[in-house]
Amino acid sequence: MEHSVSIKDDIIKYHVIHRKIKTPRLEFREGRFNLIIPKNYPEHEKIILRHRRWIYNRYVRMQRLLSASAGIELEHSRSEEELKELVGRSALSIGKELGVQPNAIRFRKMRTKWGSCSSGANINFNTYMRYLPEKMIEYVVYHEMVHLIELNHSPCFWSYIRSRFKDHKNYEEELANYWFLIQEKIKA
Incomplete structure (x- = not known):
């Protein structure tokens, strides 16, 4: 009612x-x-x-x-397999850059976040990332890979993020906009 x-x-x-x-x-x-x-x-x-x-x-x-x-278009052409390939390539490249590698990378539908990293160095990515532009996917992958160095969002963590994404606050804001749009259009 x-x-x-x-x-x-x-x-x-x-x-x-x-x-x-x-x-x-x-x-x-x-x-x-x-x-x-x-x-x-x-x-x-x-x-x-x-x-x-x-x-x-x-x-x-x-x-x-x-x-x-309102002005955002969702990427509809990427399959889950293409997402897995893209994330895998990004994780490999970023891993070499940072000197870290995850034990495992998994994909699943998540209700509240784009990715997560466990203390056991396992990274989960949200399958709804397939609707994001490539630059946003790269940001999410980098964010989770940095968690292999700094598990929490400490000042040290954010300094790693800023070293590659000086405008990380804009990325975070844009991710929130995409999240909202996906909830509206795709009904996650």
């Missing part, structure tokens, strides 16, 4: 979804704001009022992402 709340001169629409859960939660998914509550939950408005700031901040961010992603 659709409802709305007024916050700072904006009317924000939301859907109340009843599920078999114990605790309520708020989420923005696929460009839509949802309040998911247990069945027979009596006062969903109290949750909305209690989390007005969070809701508003997420709403503003979503509007910004909608606007920023």
Whole structure:
């Protein structure tokens, strides 16, 4: 059922979804704001009022992402096999440059990130990277390969990133725009 709340001169629409859960939660998914509550939950408005700031901040961010992603075209011509080849070549080249090699590179659909690196030197890449331009794929591969040197996002980690991608903040922002667009168009 659709409802709305007024916050700072904006009317924000939301859907109340009843599920078999114990605790309520708020989420923005696929460009839509949802309040998911247990069945027979009596006062969903109290949750909305209690989390007005969070809701508003997420709403503003979503509007910004909608606007920023409007001019982006998704790459549709690359298959998963082509992605694996491209990532493999990039990882090999970057590995030589950094003096590191992962134990394994795997691909899978991920709901929240482009890649991950384990302490065991295994790197996972999101198969949705196939929709990214090559320069963005190279950035994600480099980012994960640097994690083989620095596991966390320490100042040392970011200095490695800046050595090759001086405008890394723009890449991070662009990746967020692509992520949003993929969630909207592909429904990850």
